[in-house]
Every structure is written in structure tokens, then in C-alpha cells.
Amino acid sequence: xxxxxxxxxxxSRLLAVECLKxxxxxxxxxxxxLPLLVALFSTGLAVKSQNLAGFDAQxxxxxxxxxxxxxxxxxxxxxxxxxxxAINGNEHKNHGWRLMLALPVNLYSLYIAKLLLGVLLTASAxxxxxxxxxxxxxxxxxxxxxxxxEYGMVLLSAMPALMLTSLPxxxxxxxxSWRFGNIIxxxxxxxxxxxxxxxxxxxxxxxxxxxSYMTMSVMGGTEELRHHAVWLSLAVATGLFWLSxxxxxxxxxxx
Amino acid sequence: xxxxxxENALALNQISKTYAGKQVLSQxxxxxxxxxxxxxxxxxxxxxxxxxxxxxxxxxxxAGSVTICGDNLYAxxxxxxxxxxxxxxxxxxxxxLGGLIDAPSLYPNLTAAEFLSIGCGIKGxxxxxxxxxxxxxxxxxAAKRLIGQFSLGMKQRLAIAHTLLGDPKLLILDEPTxxxxxxGIRDIRQLLSELPASTGTTIFFSTHNLDEVEKxxxxxxxxxxxxxxxxxxxxxxxxxxxxxxxxxxxxxNAAHTVLLKHGFQSTMTNPNTVRVEGLPxxxxxxxxxLLVNEGIELFQSYQSKTSLEQWFTNEHTx
Numbered sequence: 001x002x003x004x005x006x007x008x009x010x011x012s013r014l015l016a017v018e019c020l021k022x023x024x025x026x027x028x029x030x031x032x033x034l035p036l037l038v039a040l041f042s043t044g045l046a047v048k049s050q051n052l053a054g055f056d057a058q059x060x061x062x063x064x065x066x067x068x069x070x071x072x073x074x075x076x077x078x079x080x081x082x083x084x085x086a087i088n089g090n091e092h093k094n095h096g097w098r099l100m101l102a103l104p105v106n107l108y109s110l111y112i113a114k115l116l117l118g119v120l121l122t123a124s125a126x127x128x129x130x131x132x133x134x135x136x137x138x139x140x141x142x143x144x145x146x147x148x149x150e151y152g153m154v155l156l157s158a159m160p161a162l163m164l165t166s167l168p169x170x171x172x173x174x175x176x177s178w179r180f181g182n183i184i185x186x187x188x189x190x191x192x193x194x195x196x197x198x199x200x201x202x203x204x205x206x207x208x209x210x211x212s213y214m215t216m217s218v219m220g221g222t223e224e225l226r227h228h229a230v231w232l233s234l235a236v237a238t239g240l241f242w243l244s245x246x247x248x249x250x251x252x253x254x255x
Numbered sequence: 256x257x258x259x260x261x262e263n264a265l266a267l268n269q270i271s272k273t274y275a276g277k278q279v280l281s282q283x284x285x286x287x288x289x290x291x292x293x294x295x296x297x298x299x300x301x302x303x304x305x306x307x308x309x310x311x312x313x314x315x316x317x318a319g320s321v322t323i324c325g326d327n328l329y330a331x332x333x334x335x336x337x338x339x340x341x342x343x344x345x346x347x348x349x350x351x352l353g354g355l356i357d358a359p360s361l362y363p364n365l366t367a368a369e370f371l372s373i374g375c376g377i378k379g380x381x382x383x384x385x386x387x388x389x390x391x392x393x394x395x396x397a398a399k400r401l402i403g404q405f406s407l408g409m410k411q412r413l414a415i416a417h418t419l420l421g422d423p424k425l426l427i428l429d430e431p432t433x434x435x436x437x438x439g440i441r442d443i444r445q446l447l448s449e450l451p452a453s454t455g456t457t458i459f460f461s462t463h464n465l466d467e468v469e470k471x472x473x474x475x476x477x478x479x480x481x482x483x484x485x486x487x488x489x490x491x492x493x494x495x496x497x498x499x500x501x502x503x504x505x506x507x508n509a510a511h512t513v514l515l516k517h518g519f520q521s522t523m524t525n526p527n528t529v530r531v532e533g534l535p536x537x538x539x540x541x542x543x544x545l546l547v548n549e550g551i552e553l554f555q556s557y558q559s560k561t562s563l564e565q566w567f568t569n570e571h572t573x
Contacts, residue, residue, distance in 0.1 A: 017376045024364040024401075090362065099360035099417075102311040103377045104349040 014105070014113035018087065021096075022117075027086040031121055034079050035071070035129035039136040042067045052145040060137075064155050065219070067133050072162060072214040073197055076122075077169060081190030083121050084173040085183045087114050092181030111248050115174045115241075122166055126159050158218055161230050165217040167237035168210035169193075175244040210236060263322070264289045264425045264457035265310065270319035272305055272481075279305045281481040283319070287425075287459050287474075290451045294468040295461040296567065297478035303461040304357060306478065307429045310459070311354035312344035323348050324424060350378060352425040353418030358433075359410045363403030367394060367413055370402060374420040388416040391446065407434040415443065426450070428460040432467060444471050465567055477567070498558045500531045500539065505552030513549045514542070527554075534558075 022028055046052070046063055055063075091097045100110060133155075137145075177186040193211045201212035213236075216229035265287040272280040279302045287293045297303045308314040310321060312328060321328040329342040362370060371385045389395045392412040397405070405413065411434050418426055431447065432440045448471050450456045462468060468475050469489065476486040501524075504510040510529045514521035519542065520532045531542065539558070546553050 013376050013379070017373050020365070020369060020373065020376075021362055023369065094362050095358065095360040096362065097360075098313065098356050101313050102349065102354040102356060103374065104346045105377055106346055 011109060011113055011116065014109055015116055018113050018117045021090050022086070025086065025090075027083055027121070030079065030082055030086075031125045032128055034075055035125050036132045038067060038070050038075055038129065039132035042070060043136040043140060046140060046145075047143060052140055052143055055140070055145040064133065067129070067136075068155065068158070068162075068218045069215070071129055072218050074194060076125075076162075076166060076214055077190050077194045077197075077211055078187075079125060080118070080122060080166065080170055081173050081177075081186045084118050084170065085177045085186045087117055088174070088177040089181070089183055107248075108245055111178065111245055114178070115171065118170050118174055119167070122170060123163050126163055130156055130159055161217040161226065162214060164230050164237075165213040165233040168213060168233055168240055171237060171240040171244055172210065175240075175248055178248050207232060262289070263287055264291075264324055265293075265427075265459055266322045267306075267310075268320045268322070270306075270309060270316045270321065272302075272309065272314065272316050274305075279481055280309070280316070283478075283481065283483060285476060285483060285486075287457060289457055290455060291473045292448060292451060292458045292471055293460070294472035294475040295459065295478065296463075296465070296468065296475060297461075301478045302481045303478055304429060307354075307356055307427060307461055310427050311352070311356060312346070312349055313356065315342035315344065317342075323351055350421065351423055352427055353420065353423040354426075355414050355418050355428045355431060357429050359414030361402045361405075361410055361413065363401065366399050366401055367405075367416075368398040370413065371417060371420065374417050378421050380421050384420050388419045391419055392416045393442065408436055408439045411435055412439070412443070415446075422454060422456075424456060426456055426458045426460075428458065430462055431460055432462070432464065440467075447471060498534045498539070500534055500542070500556055500558045502529045502531065502546070502553060503527055503555040504529055504546065505554070509549070510546055510551045513545060513551065517545060 042063060045066070046055075091100060101107065173186055173190065176189055177183075180186065196209065197211050197215060200206055200209045201215050206212040206216060210233070213229045213233045217226050217233070220226040220229055263286045265285070267283050267285040270280050270283040271278070283302075283306065295303055295306065305314065309316050310328075315329060326345070326348055328344055328348050330345060331342055365373075367389065368385050371388065372382065374380070375382060375384055385398070386395070389398055392415055394409065394412055394416060397409060402410065402413065411431070415428070415431060418428065426447075428447075432443050435443060444467060447458055447460070450458060460471075472489055474486070474488045475492075477484050502510065504527060507523045507526050507529050511521050511523040514529065514531060519534070522530050522532075524530050534542065543553065543556065
């Protein structure tokens with residue numbers, strides 16, 4: 001019988017296994033389709049409502065901010081709910097918990113591996129969003145707008161901040177979809193939370209509302225506010241990570 | 256980690272489990288010797304699946320211990336969020352066993368080979384294991400087919416193949432022939448019967464199919480009300496069983512009257528045939544002599560043993 005020297009599968013091996021489970025599913029399609037949809041939608045609006053030939057630097061800036069606003073206000077929370085729902089739903093619908101937990105797998109490692117996969121997919125989607133934006137600017141240039149990529153490059157530097165501020169929401173949605181097999185539950189959480197972003201995000205209570213951290217990191221009025229959102233996110237994410245990992249592993253019962 | 260010498264591949268000691276106030280398992284004791292094919296019988300709701308889940312680390316018991324090849328599967332630990340200590344499985348021991356619990360847990364979007372690579376990846380096994388276990392269950396040609404296209408029987412075979420990854424010392428199977436056609440049942444029975452001799456694997460399986468137990472198992476236990484009510488090896492059980500006899504006679508009515516008078520459980524099935532049930536082996540000569548001495552013509556007699564199914568139905572169902 002073959003017993004490996006290290007009988008505990010490392011996170012890298014678990015992560016590879018979790019990636020494999022997404023093969024031939026629509027999850028990877030979402031990573032590419034949703035950001036592209038946002039970029040194309042914004043492009044469509046610009047083409048319809050503006051004179052592309054008069055697209056100056058401010059117009060480009062507004063266009064890019066529109067893309068980021070649409071993504072961070074609405075699409076990113078829903079995207080996170082969908083991918084975490086898909087990653088954990090794989091086990092819920094196929095009785096995969098029975099299979100995984102009867103293998104020599106540490107429950108904590110499994111939880112973290114699935115969370116890491118969610119982080120990687122979200123990061124990939126952000127990168128693709130930026131690339132989609134660049135492609136959209138090329139398209140608008142071809143349609144008559146003057147070329148302008150400077151603000152797009154500036155926004156590239158905002159992507160890491162957006163990624164970090166999405167961590168608390170990722171952890172919350174991952175914990176919800178780990179616990180509940182029905183996709184309706186995490187989606188409902190995402191929909192209800194998204195509805196509060198505009199009102200709560202523009203008030204002093206935004207610090208208590210993780211879903212507003214993402215928009216604050218991009219749309220926050222001052223640089224100080226944007227940095228505050230990032231550091232707050234890291235602190236909240238750290239606490240949520242430990243708490244959710246302990247709770248999830250303690251109460252997981254194979255279905 | 257060193258194993259303590261043990262006669263048993265699997266041992267349960269005073270295992271108890273309660274669900275929602277109901278005692279499902281009550282001080283369950285069981286010992287599965289190395290190299291045996293051990294069948295676990297019981298009606299629905301008696302606790303078989305719960306036992307299987309406890310053995311595979313899916314459900315921690317409330318009390319008692321489970322040892323696999325001499326090592327305790329569960330240890331009592333206190334978590335940061337819990338006031339009381341709970342049993343937590345030692346995941347390293349799960350390398351020693353292959354488990355199939357209830358219906359196969361498969362991913363329809365993956366091919367058979369990809370699915371098995373999950374187990375290989377987690378257990379740190381070479382990819383050559385995939386071809387080996389697929390050959391064992393005769394699914395080599397289906398390696399690159401999507402599981403979503405598999406029949407129920409193929410899915411069951413694939414699930415069994417997964418349990419064989421890494422050549423485990425102990426297989427724990429929940430109704431392994433469930434959903435298979437007759438040829439598939441025969442193949443899996445043959446496979447599981449041969450494994451102990453060929454690889455030294457011990458097999459513990461639950462089943463409703465009592466014919467399967469007689470054909471496959473070397474030992475069996477009956478679970479009822481959360482406890483083991485009966486346990487035996489198959490040869491000993493067979494030796495202790497009674498026979499049924501069918502007698503072709505000249506006058507069945509007269510034969511029936513004589514047999515009843517002498518305490519035999521006789522029924523008259525037609526004017527020339529009498530059936531006697533529950534006949535101990537050493538009573539057969541007396542029965543023949545009795546009929547002959549009473550002047551009843553005896554043309555033919557043939558016997559059949561009480562099947563395990565009949566015995567189980569008579570002894571262990573309400």
C-alpha cells in the first residue's frame with residue numbers, strides 16, 4: 001500500500017483538485033463573461049449617448065469610472081456569490097462531502113482550499129475586467145473616439161485594492177455557501193446586501209458594511225478614504241477568516 | 256505513527272450514537288478479523304448507515320472507540336468554540352481504508368480518469384493507480400467518458416474503483432452491489448471475494464441481499480435496535496441450520512397425520528407430497544423410518560437448507 005511521506009495533502013494539491021472539479025462547468029465561463037459584459041455594456045452606453053469623436057480625457061475617465069462602478073457596486077458581489085456557490089455547490093449536489101470527508105483530508109484545509117480558489121477566480125475576473133476595458137477602448141477608438149489609455153493604466157493600480165477589499169465579502173459568501181446547499185441562500189444574501197451598498201456606502205456607517213468596502217476603494221472621495229477601506233478590509237477579513245474557518249470545520253456534517 | 260499489533264483490521268468498542276434524542280447505536284461492539292469478508296445485516300433504520308459513517312470518519316460517535324489496524328480512529332479534542340470535548344477523526348488513518356457510503360458520490364462533468372485523479376491527488380498516489388483500479392472493475396474502456404453518461408452500474412463500479420486506490424488494507428462498503436445488473440453483481444461479488452486472498456484486503460460491507468452474504472461473506476453480524484443481536488462465521492451458521500424436506504409419498508394425508516402426531520412441522524402440499532420444515536439434520540433418519548414403519552409408501556425425499564433469508568426473516572424481523 002502506498003502511503004506518502006506526508007500523508008496530509010498540502011493546500012496546493014487540494015487547490016489543484018478543486019480546480020479540476022470546475023472543468024466543463026460554467027464557472028470558468030463566468031470569470032470571462034461577466035467582466036466582458038460590463039465592459040461591453042459600458043461601451044454600448046457610450047456609443048449610444050455620446051459623440052465619440054469628442055471623447056476627451058475627462059470623458060475617458062468617466063467611462064472607466066462607470067465600468068468600475070458597475071463592477072464594484074453590482075456585478076462583483078453577485079459574481080462572488082455565484083462562484084462561491086458553484087465551488088461549494090459541487091459537493092452539495094453530488095454528495096461530494098461524503099467523498100471528500102472519507103478521504104484523508106483535513107476539513108480546515110478543504111475549507112481554505114475552496115476559499116483560495118474563490119480568491120483566484122475573483123482576481124482573474126478583475127484582471128480580465130481591466131483587459132476587457134482595454135479592448136473596449138480599442139473598439140471605441142476604432143469607432144471614432146480619440147485613443148486614450150492613460151486612465152486605464154491608472155486604474156490598473158487600483159485593482160489590487162479592489163481585490164483586497166473584496167476579501168470580507170468572499171469569506172462571508174464562501175461560509176454561507178459551504179453551509180447551505182441551496183444556491184438561493186447565498187444569492188439572496190448577495191442581492192439583499194447589494195441593495196444596501198449605495199445608501200450605507202455613502203453614509204458614515206460604511207465601515208460596518210463589508211459590501212461597501214469595494215466601492216469605497218475605487219470611488220472613495222479621497223485617497224485617505226480609499227486606503228482606509230483597504231486596511232479596514234484586511235483587518236475584517238482576518239477576523240472573519242479565523243472565525244468562519246473554525247465554525248465551518250466544527251459544524252460541517254457530511255450530507 | 257506505529258501500529259499496535261492487533262488481530263483485527265477493524266474493531267468497534269462500546270460505540271454509541273444519538274440523533275435528535277433517539278439512540279441509534281447503543282454500546283456497539285464488533286471485531287473484524289484481518290482477511291475476512293464481513294457482512295453487516297439489518298433492516299432499514301437499524302443503524303447500518305450510521306455505523307458505516309462512524310467507521311469512515313464522517314460521523315463522530317458520542318462514546319466508544321473505533322480502531323483501524325490497531326490505531327484509534329477518533330481522539331477526544333476540545334475545539335476553541337466548543338465547551339465540551341468532541342471526538343475528532345485522525346485523518347491520517349483514512350489512508351488505510353477505502354470507503355463507499357450510500358449512493359456513489361461522483362462529479363458528472365468529469366471523466367472517470369479525472370475523477371480517480373482526485374483520489375490520487377489527495378492520497379499522493381502515482382497516476383498509474385488510475386489504470387490499475389479501472390482494470391480491476393473492467394472500466395478501462397470508459398476512462399475518458401464523462402461520468403454523466405455512465406449507467407448506474409458503471410457509476411457503482413467507478414465508486415468501487417475509487418475505494419481501491421492505494422491498495423487499502425480495509426474496504427468499508429455500503430451496499431456495494433446496489434443498482435448493478437445480474438452480471439455486474441456477479442463480477443463485483445467475485446472481485447470482493449477474491450480480494451482478501453490476492454491482496455490481503457479486509458472487507459466490511461452492509462447489505463440487504465442475504466443471498467449475497469451466503470455467497471460472499473466469511474462472517475456476518477445482525478444489527479437490530481442499534482446493537483449486534485447475532486454474530487457468526489458462515490460455516491458455523493450453516494452447520495447449525497435446519498433443513499426442509501419434501502417427501503413424495505403414496506398417501507400424503509396419512510403421512511401428514513403421522514408426522515404431526517410425532518411433533519414434526521408438516522404441511523400437505525398436494526395429495527402425494529408432504530413438506531417438513533425446521534428439521535434438524537440428525538432427525539432425518541428417524542423421519543424416514545417412521546413413515547416406513549407406519550406403512551406409508553415413500554417414493555422420494557429431497558432436502559433444502561433454510562436460507563439465510565428465511566432464517567433472517569424468521570429470527571430478526573418483527
